[in-house]
Amino acid sequence: EAGVAQSPRYKIIEKRQSVAFWCNPISGHATLYWYQQILGQGPKLLIQFQNNGVVDDSQLPKDRFSAERLKGVDSTLKIQPAKLEDSAVYLCASSPGTSGYEQYFGPGTRLTVT
Amino acid sequence: AQSVTQLDSQVPVFEEAPVELRCNYSSSVSVYLFWYVQYPNQGLQLLLKYLSGSTLVKGINGFEAEFNKSQTSFHLRKPSVHISDTAEYFCAVSVSNNNDMRFGAGTRLTVKP
Numbered sequence: 001e002a003g004v005a006q007s008p009r010y011k012i013i014e015k016r017q018s019v020a021f022w023c024n025p026i027s028g029h030a031t032l033y034w035y036q037q038i039l040g041q042g043p044k045l046l047i048q049f050q051n052n053g054v055v056d057d058s059q060l061p062k063d064r065f066s067a068e069r070l071k072g073v074d075s076t077l078k079i080q081p082a083k084l085e086d087s088a089v090y091l092c093a094s095s096p097g098t099s100g101y102e103q104y105f106g107p108g109t110r111l112t113v114t
Numbered sequence: 115a116q117s118v119t120q121l122d123s124q125v126p127v128f129e130e131a132p133v134e135l136r137c138n139y140s141s142s143v144s145v146y147l148f149w150y151v152q153y154p155n156q157g158l159q160l161l162l163k164y165l166s167g168s169t170l171v172k173g174i175n176g177f178e179a180e181f182n183k184s185q186t187s188f189h190l191r192k193p194s195v196h197i198s199d200t201a202e203y204f205c206a207v208s209v210s211n212n213n214d215m216r217f218g219a220g221t222r223l224t225v226k227p
Contacts, residue, residue, distance in 0.1 A: 004157070033215075042118075042204050042217030043158070056214060091157055102148070103215060105157030 002026065004106035006092050012112045018080035021109045025074070025094030031055075032069055033103060034077050035091040043091055049075065082113045116141035116207045120218035128226050129197055135190040135221045137205035147188040148206040148215070149179055158204060164188065175199070200225045 005024040013019050025032050030051050035043035046065065048056040052072040060067070064083070069075040079086055089110050093103040121136040139145060146165050150158040162173025169181040179190045188205060202222050208215040 040219070042206075042219050044217070045214065048214070093157075102160050102163060103158075105150075105159070107155070107157045110155075 004092055004094055004104055006090075006106035006109055008109055009107065010110050010112075012114065013082055015084055015113050016081040018078065019082055019111060020076050020078045021090050021092075021111075023075045023077070023092030023106060025092070026104055029094035029096055029104070030072070031095045031097060031101070032075050033093040033095075034067055034075070035093065037089040037091055037108070039088070046077070079111075082111075084113050087111060087113045115214070116143075116145060116209050116216050118205050118207050118216055118218040120203075120205050120221050122221050123219065124222045124224070126224045126226060127195055130194050132193050133191065133195050133199075133223065135203050135205075135223065137188045137190065137218060139186050139188065139205075139207045141186075141207060141209060143209050146208045147179075147181060148208075149173065149177070149188075149190050150204045150206060150217075151175075152202045152204065152220075154201075161190070161203075195223070195225045197225050197227060199223060 007022050032049045034046045037043045046060045047067045049069040052069050067077045089108040091108045092106045095101040095103045117140045119138045127133045148163045149161040151161050152158045161177050162171045164171045164181045172178045177192050202220045204220050205218040206215050
């Protein structure tokens with residue numbers, strides 16, 4: 001079984017530029033998550049999708065971050081414009097359901113904003 | 115909302131020694147508890163989880179954890195560590211009515227020869 005795929009693995013941009021990350025979850029997993037992991041901290045949930053609908057985006061900075069999951073499969077997370085404090089690893093995870101299910105994580109995208 | 119506190123940011127230990135990584139949680143409702151491991155430049159991998167039933171949970175790589183409701187703790191243990199256990203360990207909690215998983219800040223376990 002293929003795991004959660006993410007690309008790119010690394011990205012360096014200047015502040016005020018835009019960037020997009022892509023995630024392909026495990027086949028058949030209805031729930032998809034995007035997390036932000038700042039160096040030295042645990043992952044923080046940005047947005048949760050159930051199929052192609054948003055379940056929770058309360059911690060997503062909507063003035064600059066956006067995410068979509070068209071057709072309920074893969075997903076993109078965009079930052080526009082980027083700030084220095086957006087430097088972090090962006091993790092995508094998926095799970096077969098919601099409550100109580102293990103989340104399977106991708107390798108992450110390391111973003112550096114200069 | 116639920117939250118997690120990992121009491122030690124770093125734990126150094128010698129190879130073949132026992133180790134305990136501490137985790138306390140806060141929630142007003144029933145919880146599900148998880149321990150994940152993160153190796154350098156990789157995503158998180160599940161070690162073990164507590165959903166219900168027996169309070170002693172066994173996971174992969176010889177790790178186990180005990181759910182203690184009265185002390186709101188879910189400490190991770192291993193009787194004898196290996197060099198390859200060097201990694202970052204995260205405790206996480208979610209509640210029964212959604213999958214909003216909250217992570218602790220992590221504990222860096224360093225196993226020395």
